[in-house]
Amino acid sequence: MDDRHLNSSLWRIIGASVIGRSHELAGTRCQDACRFAVVRHPGGDIVVGAVADGAGSAPASHIGANTVTATATALIEEHLLASNTEASFGRDDLTRVLEHSRDAVFEEARQHELKPGDLASTLLVAVFFPDRTLAAHIGDGAIVIDDGLLRVLSWPEQGEYANTTVFLTMDGALENARLYEAGPVARFALFSDGLQNIALSYATQDVFAPFIDSMLKPLGNPDVETAKLDAALAAYLGSETVNRRTDDDKTLVLGSRIHA
């Protein structure tokens, strides 16, 4: 995306989806996907980020994850660019984006002559305005924000069991999507379930700040180029250090406001 490394923006954003060891061994591809963009707006820069984790049992879930993240971010960008005031994008607009993104996955399935469930994925999408935050979440993974305190905005949605969650293509997924409104944030992290066990503390039901904080910290260092950080993030997520702790695909999108 052209907006990826906009150094002139008031935001610095990096992100990567990296294949997990179990998928490497099985010869499948990375089923996670992410997209992000900075929308230059008269009212101030707006950040749009999306993460999706394709279901392991769905044969074309990597297509679903790509389709849903690309569609959701494109629709939100389009909406924001078409409006003069940022405030025109609200809960209902975000709900419509979810509907249209789901429709896009169903359409993609038709074109591949597959069932929608074959493209099953989760979805996390967040829009960070200068003065507020809007987010939606279906399934697992998590959204962490720093609005003075590093905290979980959206916790993974799990069934009773460790290996169950909700996917966008399931019946009722949209009706049960979780929507969040919050104030402005200084930093954020969106991630897929491959990082849940190292980024969240289940005993305290809270973010494990030492992980997220040290991942966000380099973004605040103006001496390191964004493109380099972006590459370093992908390398780190694929490193032995991380792979020892998780064998699933892992996606992490990190954003930090730059203080001039």
Add this chain to the structure above:
Amino acid sequence: MDQTAYEESPFSEARFADNPDPRCPCVLMLDRSASMAGPKIQQLNAGLQQFKSELLRDEIAARRVEIAVVPFGPVSRNSAFYPAGHFDPKPMVAAGDTPMGAAVAYGIDLVAQQKALYRSHGVTYFRPWMILMTDGEPTDSIERSISLVRDGEAAKAFSFFAVGVDQASMSTLSRLSVRPPLQMRGIAFREFFLWLSASLSGVSRSAPGTSIQIAAPTTWTIDT
């Protein structure tokens, strides 16, 4: 991974949350009534030892699978779940009758208690497996257990499997288990426990949306 690249990573100071592994509970309700005497109980005892060593060979399963044994004839009521490393099955002596109904009800209780324990410690878990193994007919009423199993399966509270050995009443097991009961070939306890440990290894590493690959139990069953 290139070591130099890693050393230079701006993220190398990251520390990781240390969450407990998700647990994969399994209850074995084992008939040790008088009719099990001889090679059957010997092979069953040996099979439990082998089950333990198979689980220990798999690093992930060893951390995640937790086993409780409920011998019945009569029902031992001091069962608890142990991870493979602490699982120390005492050799069972064949004696007594076959209180199958009480054993199943107690096993279901154990599963419910264990889930509550996991939840109170913020430990996630997989759907428990319950395995009933018998070579005979119940000597108590199984009516209550039939409805407990039916309700539990409907609520996805556990997966219940019934295994008939030798002269087991397969028709009774059909009433008790929602899934068709499996009839063991001869005294293939060894093959059964190999299959069980492989299956639990699969469950214990399954991720959301991943279908769990359970091998067909053809190595130890008779086609019925």
